[in-house]
Amino acid sequence: MLVYLLLGLVVAILLAAAIKTQVSALRVDRRSWQELVSGIKQIEVERITSVARDYLEPKEGQISLEPADMWLMLGGREGLRRMRENARVMLLLAAYAQQWNFDESIIVTERMRRDAVHLRRAIRRIEIALTFHKVMRGSATLIPFHLHEAASAYYLMRQRLLALYQTSHAGLYPRLAEVL
Amino acid sequence: MQFSVMEKLIWVSTFSLNAVLVLVLLARGRWRQFPTLTLWLIFLLLRTLVLFVVYLHGSKYWYAHVYWVGASIDFALQLAVVFEIARIVLRPTGTWVHDARGYFATVGLAGILVAAVFARWVSPPSPDIAHRVWEIRGNLFTSLVICELFVVMTFTANRLGLAWRNHVMAVGQGLTAWSAVMVAKTAIQSFLGTRHLYIQVEYIRGVTYVAAVCWMIVQLWRDEPERQPISSDLQEYILALHKRVEYDLRRLDARH
Numbered sequence: 254m255l256v257y258l259l260l261g262l263v264v265a266i267l268l269a270a271a272i273k274t275q276v277s278a279l280r281v282d283r284r285s286w287q288e289l290v291s292g293i294k295q296i297e298v299e300r301i302t303s304v305a306r307d308y309l310e311p312k313e314g315q316i317s318l319e320p321a322d323m324w325l326m327l328g329g330r331e332g333l334r335r336m337r338e339n340a341r342v343m344l345l346l347a348a349y350a351q352q353w354n355f356d357e358s359i360i361v362t363e364r365m366r367r368d369a370v371h372l373r374r375a376i377r378r379i380e381i382a383l384t385f386h387k388v389m390r391g392s393a394t395l396i397p398f399h400l401h402e403a404a405s406a407y408y409l410m411r412q413r414l415l416a417l418y419q420t421s422h423a424g425l426y427p428r429l430a431e432v433l
Numbered sequence: 434m435q436f437s438v439m440e441k442l443i444w445v446s447t448f449s450l451n452a453v454l455v456l457v458l459l460a461r462g463r464w465r466q467f468p469t470l471t472l473w474l475i476f477l478l479l480r481t482l483v484l485f486v487v488y489l490h491g492s493k494y495w496y497a498h499v500y501w502v503g504a505s506i507d508f509a510l511q512l513a514v515v516f517e518i519a520r521i522v523l524r525p526t527g528t529w530v531h532d533a534r535g536y537f538a539t540v541g542l543a544g545i546l547v548a549a550v551f552a553r554w555v556s557p558p559s560p561d562i563a564h565r566v567w568e569i570r571g572n573l574f575t576s577l578v579i580c581e582l583f584v585v586m587t588f589t590a591n592r593l594g595l596a597w598r599n600h601v602m603a604v605g606q607g608l609t610a611w612s613a614v615m616v617a618k619t620a621i622q623s624f625l626g627t628r629h630l631y632i633q634v635e636y637i638r639g640v641t642y643v644a645a646v647c648w649m650i651v652q653l654w655r656d657e658p659e660r661q662p663i664s665s666d667l668q669e670y671i672l673a674l675h676k677r678v679e680y681d682l683r684r685l686d687a688r689h
Binding site: 256257259260261263264267268270271272274275277278279344348366 | 547551554555577580581583584587588590591593595597602605606609610612613616617620623624
């Protein structure tokens with residue numbers, strides 16, 4: 254009987270996943286540029302940029318930025334969640350630009366996908382470290398490194414997307430720069 | 434072998450609609466994008482014809498042999514169709530999108546393993562016809578694998594922000610719906626065996642396949658709409674922006 258209970262569970266999950274993924278694919282395909290842009294969550298870009306540049310452009314006193322400050326500058330857990338959601342929308346916006354500038358857009362989108370992988374991985378590791386910090390004591394000490402990586406990946410994605418729109422659709426660039 | 438009216442109806446509908454879908458793929462030139470799908474459908478047509486001839490003139494033994502050989506080729510071609518759709522969606526430029534291949538392969542292989550464990554583990558109650566047990570096990574394995582691969586592929590594409598064009602979307606939707614019903618059907622049959630509701634559940638699968646093929650015929654007949662470069666709202670926005678820039682430039686010129 255156990256096998257049928259497990260099979261029933263697997264089939265139910267599979268059917269739910271089949272419906273959910275198809276509906277999501279349909280939504281992605283039908284969304285207009287305006288709808289995509291309206292999906293961008295408000296975020297403290299200047300603060301993220303500061304954290305990212307502290308990591309990407311090392312200068313004298315490069316360890317002066319405290320982990321607690323970084324955490325606040327990125328907006329804590331809510332900020333990280335917003336960064337992850339915005340990264341997803343930025344990818345869709347980059348893919349959307351393929352209709353005007355296919356060659357550049359396809360390469361930029363691929364670069365952004367790689368950034369998004371780093372971003373998601375860093376955020377996932379931060380979440381794991383925060384959840385299991387009592388059990389995995391060493392993991393919490395790595396959070397500042399992951400914060401730097403998350404901020405850098407987000408910053409690079411934003412810069413790539415803005416540069417792509419600057420060259421492929423200057424008309425939409427101001428609106429994009431405004432929301433990002 | 435005696436077939437009911439409903440079985441014959443589903444058989445004829447499936448054959449006719451498969452033929453129509455092949456004609457649409459060939460006439461509208463869609464076979465260039467979906468060569469494996471076209472090949473699979475042609476194979477299904479040929480298999481139906483061969484099985485029909487064997488049914489009329491051959492023995493039960495030969496019918497079973499042709500059926501099982503056909504089922505094996507069918508499964509291989511179904512896998513090829515899944516990979517064809519994956520190639521279109523996950524390799525838009527001819528190379529795999531970063532992170533797509535690894536994820537698709539890992540989760541896909543894990544799914545195949547799970548399907549194999551379940552197919553071997555279930556013991557459908559079918560004491561009178563021994564080969565039906567293996568038929569149900571085989572169907573459970575293939576349907577779990579195909580459905581799981583479709584779900585993983587769609588999930589991967591959504592996760593990576595890959596948009597689906599209309600034709601591939603229609604094929605994906607049709608085959609996902611059919612494979613999802615197949616999974617439910619084979620799971621029910623593996624529990625109830627061949628005595629209870631076996632034929633009724635087969636009807637549901639048949640009707641779903643007919644509906645899925647109808648959907649694909651309509652969508653593949655239609656041309657994919659060219660995406661508007663920009664919507665009317667955005668055009669107005671850009672025009673307003675240009676006017677504003679021109680106005681500002683005139684003001685600057687007037688000052689100097």
